[in-house]
Amino acid sequence: MGVGVVQVQQFTKTLKKGFDGVFTEVTHTESLGLRNPNQLRMFHLDVANNTFSFDALHEFLLRNIGRYVFSRAKMEQFRIDDDLEVVGAKAIGLLRDAYKMDEEWIGEELGDVMLYVFLEQILGAPKLFSKIELAPFGDQSVLHSGGVHLLSLGNTGTMPSYQMIFGKSNIIGDLQDAIDNAFESLVEIRDNTGSELKVVESTVFSQAYDPQTTNYLKSIILPSKKKNASVDKAFGVFLGYSLGLDPDNYSNTEFREELMLKMDTDIKAHVAYIIEKIKETNLGTHSFYFYILPFNDADGEKQNIMNTLLKGAV
Known part of the structure; x- marks a missing residue:
């Protein structure tokens, strides 16, 4: 049991600090009303x-793009090689290459980066793999996903x-x-x-993690190893939309209130x-x-923000 606890503690979020200086949460009283764990949260810049x-x-x-693009093992190698200063530039280079293959991806990628941020920071679900990490291992079906995260719910019953x-x-x-x-x-x-899942399983063996973390993930992800833990599939969703307020109709104070x-x-x-x-698609047994x-x-x-990021500009 003690070893398992150490391994869980090692599998932590990859995001750097700074979230609270960027996003402000808006409180509301609405709920999805699902039986399984769920969140419905709104933020603004x-x-x-x-x-x-x-x-x-x-x-x-810009500070976090390398942590989104690269695996933990790759980030550790950057640290060992004393190359952490170039992580952002290298990550941007990989994203540029990806966009050359599919230019329509650029705007969608912003949403996936934002979802990575919220799942790690707000939900506390560390990244397993981003979409750009998964793409080389799978076919086009994997591009429907925005990445995969792992959330520990603690012990439920007799097992984690x-x-x-x-x-x-x-x-x-x-x-x-x-x-x-x-x-x-x-x-x-x-x-x-x-x-x-096969893509995720194959990447567990692809030197994305240190040996201890790899063994820990195998015990959770691989069907042949999954004897002492329960694992369910869930969905994380980031939605961006246009606010729809005319700024010319309000004073600065009125606009913030509105x-x-x-x-x-x-x-x-x-x-x-x-x-x-959720009901229409028969997904009610999943967490959202x-x-x-x-x-x-x-x-x-969404295009402008990613274009600015690809230029390495702040």
């Missing part, structure tokens, strides 16, 4: 002169309980469209979970729709972890 400011986000993403969280994100102007697009992909993930009211209205208007989509963030102009800004 800093506001300046009635628009969301991306300065802090740009710096935060875990969730393997498959992520999906969508950033688009209309929040309902973002929900529809996300669920379309979640169904594909659900229907292809077998192949996705922002909170509008986000509360938005979640109230869409929570029943999310619940209905939703993280929602408004933009000034979601469609244009």
